[in-house]
Ligand SMILES: [Ca+2]
């Protein structure tokens with residue numbers, strides 16, 4: 618499953634994997650809390666930025682407010698999306714699109730930054746995310762590498778993500794599928810093969826930060842209470858988002874127009890004016906991921922600006938330091954992942970780059986004031 622990160626895939630690839638658990642492909646539903654799923658008739662039109670002439674370029678102002686985060690009623694929801702709970706967030710600016718290759722290239726040109734995938738694997742660091750006693754792999758296996766998806770030739774066991782994920786040396790943001798591939802002509806596509814560390818480094822350079830999960834979901838919902846997707850409840854996915862049609866992972870019919878990434882803004886925005894909150898590429902959030910985090914949030918009447926759990930934990934990868942990602946990608950489909958739903962969450966280790974994973978940034982008023990005065 619794509620939630621399993623670099624450390625596990627790497628160890629499995631080199632034959633040292635000691636732990637892998639079957640992933641959950643079936644939705645769970647306990648219906649303990651009722652949540653409204655109908656779109657209200659008075660849903661707002663696209664909300665205009667508070668100060669469009671004065672806002673950071675490429676971002677839209679999301680007015681602060683209260684909403685129900687997570688879901689108990691979406692038939693496809695997984696246990697970590699429950700219980701639905703009340704959250705209040707302050708207003709913030711958010712990127713209208715995922716960060717593009719052109720934008721990331723400017724950052725790299727200005728700073729000389731090397732992404733996680735471009736650096737040799739640091740065994741001392743990796744060691745902390747694998748079962749104790751795992752032997753050190755040979756040095757030739759610790760070369761720069763990243764995770765690449767490959768369409769299979771026939772239907773495969775969906776419980777074994779090694780059927781479609783490989784750890785490829787030379788795969789990085791400039792070569793998303795490995796040596797011989799490039800991003801030439803894909804300047805307006807979202808950057809991929811970025812780890813959480815890379816996304817944070819970009820944000821810092823830009824005077825921004827990653828969204829919290831609470832901010833991300835609030836923005837994705839577009840002010841429409843209880844909908845399943847950023848556009849509402851319409852099940853005609855190819856009309857709204859870049860996901861996967863056909864049979865995963867062997868047949869990609871690209872009914873939505875794209876087999877891998879699409880240029881940002883290829884589909885209509887949500888009611889906040891945000892593009893690709895569902896699909897195209899996954900988006901890192903600032904929070905650690907903890908499978909039971911919502912249970913602790915739900916103990917409060919309202920969680921105010923929640924920042925995520927203090928410690929990460931994903932039972933599928935108990936040693937990994939996992940961060941949350943949101944929105945799903947061009948690989949998501951109804952059978953396997955369905956993470957284009959606004960409530961869907963994903964745990965991925967902070968050092969993992971994948972060719973379906975990127976990010977977008979947010980900015981507070983204070984950050985914008987500081988940036989403006991530079
Ligand atoms: Ca597609």
Ligand SMILES: [Ca+2]
Pocket residue numbers: 715893894895896897898899900944945
């Ligand atoms: Ca996205």
